[in-house]
């Protein structure tokens with residue numbers, strides 16, 4: 441396994457200085473990690489490429505055993521993993537457990553079990569006359585070296601989690617975690633090593649943006665999760681080498697509450713999906729549209745539930761509901777969106793301010809009297825805010841929900857599930873939940889990916905592992921005539937006869 445040991449300043453592309461990792465809930469510096477330069481990333485890539493063929497040769501069973509032993513390691517070390525995640529993100533212990541530890545365990549199980557089926561050779565049938573009697577096959581082969589570049593909000597789920605299908609497909613992986621949250625990736629790499637992952641198959645390249653950029657240059661495919669802005673940079677750079685990319689980007693997920701909704705469930709779901717992980721979830725509820733007849737009742741329920749939330753330093757299970765703001769500039773963005781909304785006529789009925797103390801907090805905030813002139817309704821806030829807008833009817837709600845450059849997720853609440861599904865089908869988003877929020881992410885069988893500016897490609901499901909492979913079509917001619925009808929020399933008589941045959945076959949206007 442690749443390591444990120446000490447680095448020395450150097451003129452030939454090596455690292456310059458280390459990176460301090462901070463606990464956002466306390467403000468304390470808890471570790472330093474190396475800031476790898478391009479030369480060091482290239483060296484990791486070379487070693488990973490050398491290790492990859494033996495890893496691929498191990499086969500699905502051998503690789504699955506490593507995954508399952510990693511799962512055991514994860515459970516044996518659950519508290520240590522949770523503490524590490526909490527220490528560098530400032531999230532609550534429950535958020536670290538339910539949305540990271542549990543995701544990790546289920547992803548290890550899922551890919552160990554399903555990778556072989558998703559990547560098995562497929563027999564293909566064709567209606568082409570030219571290939572009658574021939575054997576057609578589609579097969580998958582690992583790309584070689586995959587680069588996974590991850591964000592700071594889910595250091596296990598959205599960094600390490602995306603390495604698992606790439607590894608199960610038989611690739612080596614370089615993981616570049618966010619500079620803000622590198623410790624979880626380093627710990628999980630240690631776990632995989634303890635579980636028997638061969639040396640150098642998974643390398644952790646700690647560093648900043650330039651380290652990520654070096655990873656893009658060094659690999660055969662990039663799985664990127666992060667902001668739309670950086671995603672575009674990654675795609676532009678990857679175009680130079682025609683390196684394929686899969687991009688999981690930002691979101692501004694809408695929730696629609698129809699007049700016949702179960703308001704208690706809708707309000708509980710809204711509060712959870714807007715404020716869990718401090719609102720720092722790509723698929724968190726970022727704006728809510730409520731039909732006029734139930735608007736006041738819905739807001740009253742949301743306000744009561746939000747007031748009851750406990751925020752502070754996450755010290756153990758049950759200590760707090762909402763943790764800290766992980767990334768320093770994010771607190772400014774949240775404050776700017778809230779101030780912009782208030783300046784344009786919105787009201788913060790709960791919260792609205794940064795928290796006090798050496799740690800970085802922003803109060804869970806409910807905004808009303810909002811509209812689409814406000815940044816809080818149109819730009820990704822990525823913090824604990826819930827702007828709620830009154831709408832005349834479902835048509836207006838759908839129109840406003842779709843009035844966004846993003847299209848990651850969304851939700852609709854109604855007791856009429858048929859109508860809920862009809863509304864969901866009209867929402868421009870990669871995933872829509874009816875009477876639920878965000879939980880589609882737990883179904884690893886279901887693809888998860890964004891429309892519009894929210895991404896390209898998807899994770900999970902068959903496509904979530906096939907994207908880490910080259911596909912190869914194989915055609916085998918079992919019969920060996922000396923000459924086929926399409927071979928040289930071309931003869932007018934044969935060609936005219938063929939044309940008569942084609943007319944008989946395709947000359948009708950209707951279905952075959």
Ligand code: NDP
Pocket residue numbers: 589590591592593594598616617618619620647648649650651652653656665666667668669670671673674687688689690691721722767820822848890894895
């Ligand atoms: P960023 O885009 O800022 O960073 C993502 C990663 O890219 C980090 O590791 C970063 O390194 C690295 N990076 C920065 N510059 C470059 C570059 N030029 N080339 C290659 N890599 C680079 O995103 P955030 O970390 O701020 O994450 C938050 C964003 O992620 C939100 O928009 C959120 O919606 C999105 N997200 C999307 C998800 C999805 O599934 N669609 C899931 C989770 C989050 P460094 O941190 O060291 O600068």
